[in-house]
Amino acid sequence: MKERRYVGIDVGKRTYAMAVIGKAGAVTHSNGKTSDAGRAALWKKLQKTDKVAIEAGNMAFIMAKEILAQVGCEVVVLNASRLALIYGSMKKTDKEDSLKLARIIEQFRDDQLPSVPLPSDQEMRRRKLIASHSRAVKLRTQMINTLHGLFLHQGITTVVAKDLATTENREAAVKQLTGLEREEAEWTLEVIEHCEKRMVRLDKHMAAERKGDKQIERIMEVPGVGPVVSLAFVAFLGDGSRFENASQVSNYLGLVPRVDMSGTIVKYGGITKRGNKYLRSLLVQASWAVMRSKQGSALKERYEYMTVVKGLGKKKAIVAIARRLAELLWTLLRSGTDYEPRKFTGPSKGVPVEKIVTEALAS
Template identity: 40%
Template sequence: MNDQKRFIGIDMSKRSFEVAVVNNADPQILRKKYKATHEDRQEFISSLRKDDIVALETGNSSFVLAKLIQKQVGCTVYVLNAGKLHIIFRSLKKTDKEDALRIAKFVQRIPEEELPAVTIPSDEEMAMRSSATEQIRVDRSRTQSINALHSLLWNNGITEYGRNDLKHKKNRDKVIANLPEAYRAQGIRLLKLIDVYEQCLGEIGEEQKEVLIKNRDETTISISMPGIGPKTAFVLLAYLGNMERFSCSAQVGHFSGFTPRIDMSGQQEHYGPITKRGPKQLRRVMNQAAWAAIRSKDGIILRGFYDRVRSTKGKKKAIVAVARKMLEILWVLHTRKELYQSPVVADHSRIIAKLKRYGLIFE
């Protein structure tokens, strides 16, 4: 190993980042704090050398800085799994300065092949993940507004419309006329809000559909799985891509945070709740897809798996197990470039019909 090689640890926060520099030849530790501004980032990047090794914890701001360093300097950059670093850096003294130093010493000491590094997403993948997050945020705001409208109607004795009824515009427009004059303006404002959210969701859906059509091979494979529609297929594409970076199906479960915590001591082995490490957007849509899959005609096998787990673990753990099982099956399908084979229909007519229904059929 080159004694002059520098190992640089960075601890990111919203408004600043701490930098610690160590090397084998000089025991002196260099430290500096930068603001999270364009000027300070450029000042830090200009101080780097091509043979430096830089390491950061995972996070959106870390990915942005890592890509800038790779593009402008070309040195080695590792973005490290924050969940694994939390165990490594367990300490009574935890500050940004100390964390930056621990990261620097960690990459100095640990061989490259043993570092808990994660893949740095491309600009396209980051944009897709941002779109998935935006869709969830807008959808949640729409749901909150619908609930507020339902509460307003209920408080005024209008109980014949449920929340699901108010998801349809024609029903919403109809009930406003039944509101007392004193509350009608409030109801109209809620209607306008819901209409805006639905317009935004429509625009987001069209943008995502264009991305799905552009990546038609991955989209078709994901859509072939029971319970998976365009929204879930898009999130899968954003966070997992074509799944080539995973060496086995178990890695997909670990990445998504669907694997249980394990506590082993002596002869005792205890499995706790899932780790929930990794993208929560992926877990959210896969849990929804799991419920849809076990209710579909093509999901007979998944339904049988769900029933077996539910009999001993309960329905909540069972549906999480189905979501993880679906991800593992998807890894097999993507790596083999195969479509999901329905146990009900021998050919792929159902998949073709599904693609047509969602406007994703490819000529």
């Protein structure tokens, strides 16, 4: 029987570096391209008894699935942001990183590793849809802001960005421009139109993904959680089974504060912002939607308590609500139960939160 080898693969955009720890700790290095032919050559270097470590990423997921299918050896996908051993080193090269990945799986048990589950084909498809939607929305917003700037260039201050949200308003407003600004504005209108057409098409794809999905339907019952938020949440968290508790979910999404501990002094900073940035922003947007909703909810009451009674800033409070919202959605996914509206009890037992808020506003 062949002795187990520990293999670390550091993946770049076009190339990879591989380190193999073999018999008696002997280390060998190799590299290659991440093209189809390059990956096929890599599989021939691996053995079925190998244990492979690879950093998480789109190409890493592709390569990990191919290794499982073509070689059949064990593959561990690691969260690079939590590998202090790699990023804490003063010397950082692809060759060095691949060796450190191999050392990590050689020296640590699986339950000690910051491993990332391989997403299913369905999850990957949904993540790509969400990413495409994010790019289209971002470009549309950027172009509307550019269009608004053209009005300011000609001293027209009566037109504000929100007036340019619809095609009719944009076309009517552009007639006020002249010269080069008018020409630039007409080109910008075409870009915005293409973005909106792309968004419509993506909406149809996402509607097809949501159709008949009980998990998505379940979390869409929560106030503020719309079609895009629900699909994105399930795309990145699946059924929630890989998380043991709600705190792990908040940490995964980067909605927990940074903690700086020095002796007996503990300082809390801004949120870590780990995980998917777009999903995190969607949860914040959903939280604002909850605040604007006429429908009461524990999240809305908690926000009012934090801002009115405790005096917390609105931006900090809404991030705290986004964290609570994420934990609520995970709970519904994990338990398989339907959403039921509840009241926020607050820290004062027996005293309705509405009364606490009302008294605070009156004082």
